Structures are given as structure tokens and as C-alpha cells.
Amino acid sequence: MKRSSVSLAVAGALALLPVAALPQSAVDEIAKYRQQLQDGNPAELWEARGEELWKQKRGPKNVSLEGCDLGKGAGVVKGAYAELPRYFADADRVMDLETRLVHCMVTQQGFSFADATRRPFGSGSSRSDFEALAAWITAESKGVKMNVALAHPKEKEAYQIGEKIFYFRGGSHDFACATCHGENGKRIRLQDLPNLTEQAGARLAYTTWPAYRVSQGELRTFQWRLNDCFRQQRFPELKFTSEASIALTTFLAHNANGAAFNAPAIKR
Amino acid sequence: MTPRQPFVLLFGALLLAGCATLSDEEASKRALEIMKASFAERGQAKLDRLEQDEAQKLCSKPPAQALPKDTAERIEKANLAAIRYPADGKLLGDWKSGERIAQSGVGMQYSDDPRQPAGANCYACHQLSKQEISFGTIGPSLYQYAKLRGSSAEIQRYTYGKIYNSNAFTACSNMPRFGHKGILTEQQVKDLTALLLDPESPVNK
Numbered sequence: 001m002k003r004s005s006v007s008l009a010v011a012g013a014l015a016l017l018p019v020a021a022l023p024q025s026a027v028d029e030i031a032k033y034r035q036q037l038q039d040g041n042p043a044e045l046w047e048a049r050g051e052e053l054w055k056q057k058r059g060p061k062n063v064s065l066e067g068c069d070l071g072k073g074a075g076v077v078k079g080a081y082a083e084l085p086r087y088f089a090d091a092d093r094v095m096d097l098e099t100r101l102v103h104c105m106v107t108q109q110g111f112s113f114a115d116a117t118r119r120p121f122g123s124g125s126s127r128s129d130f131e132a133l134a135a136w137i138t139a140e141s142k143g144v145k146m147n148v149a150l151a152h153p154k155e156k157e158a159y160q161i162g163e164k165i166f167y168f169r170g171g172s173h174d175f176a177c178a179t180c181h182g183e184n185g186k187r188i189r190l191q192d193l194p195n196l197t198e199q200a201g202a203r204l205a206y207t208t209w210p211a212y213r214v215s216q217g218e219l220r221t222f223q224w225r226l227n228d229c230f231r232q233q234r235f236p237e238l239k240f241t242s243e244a245s246i247a248l249t250t251f252l253a254h255n256a257n258g259a260a261f262n263a264p265a266i267k268r
Numbered sequence: 269m270t271p272r273q274p275f276v277l278l279f280g281a282l283l284l285a286g287c288a289t290l291s292d293e294e295a296s297k298r299a300l301e302i303m304k305a306s307f308a309e310r311g312q313a314k315l316d317r318l319e320q321d322e323a324q325k326l327c328s329k330p331p332a333q334a335l336p337k338d339t340a341e342r343i344e345k346a347n348l349a350a351i352r353y354p355a356d357g358k359l360l361g362d363w364k365s366g367e368r369i370a371q372s373g374v375g376m377q378y379s380d381d382p383r384q385p386a387g388a389n390c391y392a393c394h395q396l397s398k399q400e401i402s403f404g405t406i407g408p409s410l411y412q413y414a415k416l417r418g419s420s421a422e423i424q425r426y427t428y429g430k431i432y433n434s435n436a437f438t439a440c441s442n443m444p445r446f447g448h449k450g451i452l453t454e455q456q457v458k459d460l461t462a463l464l465l466d467p468e469s470p471v472n473k
Binding site: 157 | 289290295296298299300302303305306307308309310313314315317318319320323324325327328329330331376377378379391392393401402403404405406435442444445449450451
């Protein structure tokens, strides 16, 4: 834990760098800055809290999440995230990590759905259990090759629906996910945009979420990433663990298959 | 049970297991149903944002499925006809105000105050002036726009029209239809037209 506080201080100091000095090639400097950030990742703090939450007896039934099956058997966390989303027979639907966690909180710990989903994303002292749990659970897949199967018909369908949502244009600005993430080598302002329609881009992007966002001082999950993309897309708010969010995640995660999972990461 | 029924049932089961994927049309329909159930209205972003007009519907295809030429022309024709040019005939506003609009990324998000004027965030996708190095590359560079194209009456009309409704000239353009969709006011579109065409604008320096 000692290392984490040092990491925080380092990340904080580095965050000031690129704004203060934008030299000849701003893009090169930003790449250097991102490289330097990798040295210390405050995500460790979320990971530690997530592990505690997983093992703690909680909820009206006072049980831990250790009986939760993330797809590889009850309590098996190692490598589980690299195979999500997937079809779960006990719920007869495809679930991503957060949806599965909610399912376990409701069916095993006895929380109501409303109580379980009260705080999907944290803000300062109002912390989200999902961000902590996701940090720990995803860290347990670090280095594991992404392997999201489309074996079950419902997995195939989720992928197909996810692809449709990716290309769906709407809202005041006619934006689809594809508007920003459909071509190689594009950026918004100075931010590089991964092309999520190709394997290389999908792999790079998907395997680096969740991530500690230096600009927000928060660890953000893939559900958050989708939620905030749709805000900027000028859509209404994407509901936490909604069917659209799971379908889109299935589409993107499957496109990243074969790449070694590499999160929680750290981003600007 | 007639002798044929088990075969029918078996065939049905095989269908479900083997090719459960939906037809393209069914998938589009299902995706929309799922989206309507998956988004919640918040602030100014209501669920009607998911109601697609014809252009949005036709432009929701992967690039591999190239838009047929006649469809593209139909989109462009309909959008061109929908452009409303200013009644006073003046297309050039104030480029300084245009620069502020080009820098601002707020507007129409559920997190934005609807009482504040929206920006156009041109720099998110285009290079415009030489001073601003934080620009995106989704759209082409517009630096020296008028130096390269001149600022004749036709160019003024095209530029105003392009900002007002990009799909009038390029079907399925990535650029928002700022006037057509009510993102910007007529005066704001004029100010952006001036940013591109005024010889004093940093775009043309």
C-alpha cells in the first residue's frame, strides 16, 4: 500500500506536465507522458478495496461474493474477465461483469436490484463498489488472452445487436460510435481515437479498460466508458447494466479476442 | 401426433441451435427496441434522440456496405432542399464570435445547460487557425479556407449551406447538421461562415 501513495503523488505531478509545456511535437510529448504514467497506477487502491468487498460478508443474507460464478465456476476469479460477456444458464441471458455482479448481489447477498445498483460510478468520497470490484476482478485477468466465445445463440445475437448499436446514428448530432471509432489514425483535438471496427484498435482499446483516469481521480469501468461516450454522442443516458450496454460490450470484447488483457490501466 | 411432427420439431430445434442469428432487418429492429429500453431521459436528452430520420437510418450501415449512388443522391437532395438561408441574404457574420463557437464543445449533452448557447466544436475535428494546435483530424484541415477557394457569392452560399446541413453535399457525412438539427442559430452559422471566409480571420492568415 505504501507504493500506492507514492504512485498517486507521481501521477498527480505528471498530470501537470503536458499542459504547462507543449513543445515542438505535442503528440510525441503526450505519448511520453502516457508512458511515464504507467510507472505507478493508483488503481491498486481500488483493487485492494475490491478484493475486500469480494470476500466480505454483506447484504441482508450476510454472505460474501465468493460463491458468485463469474463463468468459470463459483468463486473462480482468475481469468474470468477475459471470457466476459458470456451466456449464463442460471439467468438465461448474456451478462457482462457488472451485470453478473448485480445478479450475485441480488440472488446471493439478498440486496434489492435498486440497492445493488444505487451507485454505478463513484465521485470523490461517494465511492462505487462496482469500480472497486471491477478493478480487482479484471486485474486477475492481467496477461490472459481475451477469449469471448460466441457459442450460445444468445451470445451470437448479443454480438449482432451490439454491432447494430455501434453503427446506429441518432441524436442531435447524427453521431454513432462509428463516427469517431470507425477509421484509422484519427483524433479528437489531440486525443487519439482507436478504430474499433478493426482487430488492432479493438484489442488496444478493450484490453485497457478499466482504467484510472488521472483527470478525474477515479477508476473507471467499461460500463462507465460506454455511458460517457453516449453522453458525448448526445444520446439520453445509457442505463447501467442495460441490455444495449451488454450487447455493445459483447461486440467490442469479441473483436479484441486473442489480445492479452492489460488492465486496470492508467489514462490521462 | 402425426408422424411428420417429430421431424418438424427436430428441424425447428436445429434451426435454433445452428443459425440463431437474426436477419439484418430483424437485427436492426431488435437493436432499436433494446436501445429504447436501455436509455433513460436525462436533462435535455430525451428518448426522441433515438428516433432516426431518413438520413440517420440510411447512414447507420458499416462502411463495407457502400451506400448505393441513387440513395446517396436522394439523401443529398432532400437535405439540400431543407436548408433555410437567411432572409436578409447576408451570410457573413462576425469571425471573432465564430472562433469562440468553433472552440466550444458544449451543447445538447444531458450534462449541458440548455439555456446556454451551444458551440460547434469545429476544432475537435478540423484544423482551422495556425495558432490552435489542439485540433482533431476526423475532418479535413480548413486552414487557409478562403485563400484556397476564394470567397465568391457561390462559395459563401456553399459554406453556409455546408455548416447548416453537411448531408446536402455529402450523404452520411460525419459532420453534424448544425442548422438543420437546431444545434446552432442562424447568427452562429453566419459567424462560422465568416470565420472561414473573412480575410481578417486567423483561418486565412
